Amino acid sequence: MKSGEILFIKSVKDGIPNRDPLNDSDARRLFPEEDGRISLSDVSIKRDVRDFVIHLEPNGGKNQKNYIFVQEKTNEKGKLLGRGSLAQLIAKNVGKEKKAKEDMKSVLIDHCFDVRTFGIVYSVKPKFNLTGPVQFGWAHSLHPVDTQYVQGTVVMPSTDSTDEGEGKTQGTIWTSYILPFAVFVMPAVINAKAAEHSGMTTEDQELLIRALWQGTQHRQARGRGQQQPLILIHIEYSDPFYRIGYLEDLITMTPDAAAWKAVGKQPSSLQEVSFDLSQLLAVITEKQDKIARCRIWVQSGVTVIGNIDSWRQPLW
Numbered sequence: 001m002k003s004g005e006i007l008f009i010k011s012v013k014d015g016i017p018n019r020d021p022l023n024d025s026d027a028r029r030l031f032p033e034e035d036g037r038i039s040l041s042d043v044s045i046k047r048d049v050r051d052f053v054i055h056l057e058p059n060g061g062k063n064q065k066n067y068i069f070v071q072e073k074t075n076e077k078g079k080l081l082g083r084g085s086l087a088q089l090i091a092k093n094v095g096k097e098k099k100a101k102e103d104m105k106s107v108l109i110d111h112c113f114d115v116r117t118f119g120i121v122y123s124v125k126p127k128f129n130l131t132g133p134v135q136f137g138w139a140h141s142l143h144p145v146d147t148q149y150v151q152g153t154v155v156m157p158s159t160d161s162t163d164e165g166e167g168k169t170q171g172t173i174w175t176s177y178i179l180p181f182a183v184f185v186m187p188a189v190i191n192a193k194a195a196e197h198s199g200m201t202t203e204d205q206e207l208l209i210r211a212l213w214q215g216t217q218h219r220q221a222r223g224r225g226q227q228q229p230l231i232l233i234h235i236e237y238s239d240p241f242y243r244i245g246y247l248e249d250l251i252t253m254t255p256d257a258a259a260w261k262a263v264g265k266q267p268s269s270l271q272e273v274s275f276d277l278s279q280l281l282a283v284i285t286e287k288q289d290k291i292a293r294c295r296i297w298v299q300s301g302v303t304v305i306g307n308i309d310s311w312r313q314p315l316w
Contacts, residue, residue, distance in 0.1 A: 001195055001202040002292055003240045006188040006209070007233040007247040007280075008045075008139075010216050011270060013181050015225020016147065027147050027179060036144025036261065040184055042136035046070075046118055049208060052215030053113050064094050066113040066207070069120065084124035105130070109199040116200040117208055133194035134208060139186030142253040143260050143267055147179045181268045183230070185248045192240045209234055213297060214316055230299050231275060235284065238292040250280035254305070274303035281306045 016027050027038040050068045057066040067090050073081045081089065091100035091107050100107045105128050108115045119132025152173070190205065213229045237243060244250075254274045260266055267273050277296075284294050296311040298304055 001190075001192055001200065001205055002236040002238070003192040003243065004190040004205075004234060004236040005243055005245075005247055006190065006212070006235075007231070007251070008186045008188070008212055008229070009142075009183065009231040009251075009275065010139075010186075011181065011183045011228045011230055012179065012225045013228075014178060015227075016179055027145065030138065030140070036146075037141045037257070038145045038147075038179070038182065039141070040139040040186070042138065045136050045139065045186060045212075046114070048215040048219050049211040050114055052211040052218065053207065056211075057113070059093065060090075060111060064111055067093070067111050068114050069108060069112040070114055070118075082124075083122060087122070087124070104128075113204060113207065116195075116198045117204050119198060130198055131194055133191045133198055133200050135189050135191070137187040137248075139184040140248075141182045141184050143183065143257045145179055145182045145266060150178050179225070181266070183253060183267070183270075183273065185251065187246070187248050189243065210316055228299065229297075230270070230302050231277075231304070232297040233280070234293075234295045235291060236293040237290055239290045242290045244283055244287065247280060250277075250283060252276045252279075270302060274305055277304055277306035277308065281308065284311075 028041065029037075030039045031037045050071060053066055054068050054071065060067040069086060069090065071086075073086060073089070075081060075085070087104055087108060088097070088100065090111055091097050091104070094107070094111050096107050096111075104122065104124075104126070108120065108122075109130070112120075114120075115130065117132060117134050119130045121129045195201075209232065213232055216227050216229045219227050233247065235244065235247075252275070254276055255267075255272075284291060294311045295313045296308045297313045297315060298308065299315070
């Protein structure tokens, strides 16, 4: 496989995909309050990818190559399994318990999609770590965002009524921060040299790209909001030591953040914005001698400025 870069743009309605536990579970803000932008961590993005692969490839898939190592799994007593137990369970499922005692690293590389793709820190003896060839940056909103603090009640009583009297019939009150609408852009790099050590393959790369799109689309969690993939760009390089870099700086959303701040409001739907890829497409054309392939996926209904016909791909 080749080195490359990914740029992923998605929108969120009526939820917060990645909450900050140090800020009352409000949205994460890496920029100052006056800037207005909010952010999503790479952990959030990887969770969507992992969850999609778990459902797409149950029990590791037909070749048992696509187990997910990093996930919540419990034993028969309902207790969460740690790293060692998770690894041993995978080794047992693929019939390599004996080999795992001597070389757990190779067992996990051979049978875990997320180990090959994102790397691993294995803190159980014998300890080892593996740098993942795919490294995501933080995703930042392309415009200022104001979250709203909302309250509601749960009507269902928390306890039953008894012969001695009424139970706790009063509903409980819930509170949460919500963002009405936001558009995020997230960059990533794929390092072919690191892939040689992790065992990541071209098939893993294609599964990752599909999982970014469909894993976002099918994420089911009320508090995370309704998420929609908008634009996904994958550039592969013929030169393994070259990359354009900072792809997110080569695209703009129109109106831009400054325009929204000037009018004192934020966008509320995709119908109010468009995405200008002209600068990025110009760079891709200029650097054709270093680029092996460029692919672009665009959601139906998204307005794009710039001719992407040469690179546009069918959706899954």
